[in-house]
Amino acid sequence: MQRRAAVFRTSARRRIITGTALTASLALSAGLLAPAPAWAEPKPTRKELTAQQKKLADEAEKLSEQYNGLRERLRQAQRAAKVAQGSAARQKKLLEEARARMVKVAADSYKNGPSDPAAAFASADDPQAILDRSATLNYFARQDGGRVAQLLQTMQSAERARKSAEARANQVRQITDEAKKKRRELQAKLKKVEAKLGAGPTGRVNGGPVPSVDAGGASAKAMGAVRAALSQLGVPYSWGGGNASGPSYGTAQGANIKGFDCSGLTLYAYAQVGISLGHYTGSQYNAGTHVSMSQLKPGDLVFFYSDLHHMGMYIGNGKMVHAPQTGDVVKIAPIGGRPFAGGVRVA
The missing domain is CATH 1.10.287 (Helix Hairpins)
Incomplete structure (x- = not known):
């Protein structure tokens, strides 16, 4: 008798499970129940x-x-x-x-x-x-x-x-x-x-007229280097780009682009006045006399960050001309906003 009751209970459970599965299947086919959406990682803003x-x-x-x-x-x-x-x-x-x-x-x-x-x-x-x-x-x-x-x-x-x-x-x-x-x-x-x-390789943009710069006690060679650097306003930033002759092919956004990196721009500018610099911020940092921020004159090289991985050329009034980073162009910018590592006077 007990055995017959156990068999009956098992059979009843099976009928309930089967019925439930059948009901869910019919509901899905009728559009009453929708499958749970797959979890997706949110896209970055x-x-x-x-x-x-x-x-x-x-x-x-x-x-x-x-x-x-x-x-x-x-x-x-x-x-x-x-x-x-x-x-x-x-x-x-x-x-x-x-x-x-x-x-x-x-x-x-x-x-x-x-x-x-x-x-x-x-x-x-x-x-x-x-x-x-x-x-x-x-x-x-x-x-x-x-x-x-x-x-x-x-x-x-x-x-x-x-x-x-x-x-x-x-x-x-x-x-x-x-x-x-x-x-x-x-x-x-x-x-x-x-x-x-939606950013792509940058082509040269019109840098506009070269601004006049007050010498502020700078040497003739330093001012010649300043004018040479300012003449390249609007030239694209390019990793490894720049030599004594001008913009050279480096890379940016995976494409070959004719332009300057930060030390390539200053190398070019001083080459125009007969001063040879290495294509490396580290060698340029040791190429002249070190000066403080308060002693800066136009033409002085300015360096940023403890590892000197960025530099520019001071043009006076707290501004510099530099080749900032990939996707950008040679431009004038304030020297503030970056950790100042030192200035160097080479002429």
Whole structure:
């Protein structure tokens, strides 16, 4: 009896479950019940995208100047390797010349001197000539022997220097390649954010007339550099762009763009007045006399942030001309608003 009741209860539960499932199925097909929507992550607001773009652009500028610094180090290492290679080659040539002289001295001694110097001395019409010739040969043999030993040591040192310089150049080249890879990855991220914002590669815009600048005690060369920098107003920012000739092709938003980065602009401006600067904020920071903010004159280089990853050229009245960041152009801006790291007077 109990068993029959248990079977009945189980059968009843099954009929209820089946009925419930059937009812839900019919309700869905009739449109009475809708499936729960899939959860989706909320899209970032324009404000959030703009903040993200600004952060990525700042990181990009840091990386750009790090890359510029590595390029400078690589050029220096390559020059050092070339000098060391030339030195090793010169020492090798001198060594071969000294060896050749030793061979000649030995050959002359063999051809001209008899096998028994005592007999030659006793039988010679002019014994003094025998002594003189023997002393001369011994002298040159000793001199060249010592020179060969010295040259051999010098050549070995030069060869070690060459290998060390080449190893250093290869190491810096590897680091530079890694920085270039990171820069490409950062560019891709920035490009995606800017695509969402509707931003694209910037072309040159009309910078308008070049404003006049009061010299304020600045030198003629400094003022020449200021005019050269201001003549580039409106030229796009470009990572790695700029040289002594003017805007050069770098990258921005993943595209090749002819323009300047911050240190490329100041490099170009001072090249127009015959002053050579490195394409790196770090080397330009050490290119002249350091001045405080209160001592700034037009033409002074101004640096920002503890790692010096941004710079510009002071033009007076608390303003500078600079190449700000990717997506922007060379423009005039206040020097306030960024942490001031120092000023440098190069002319």
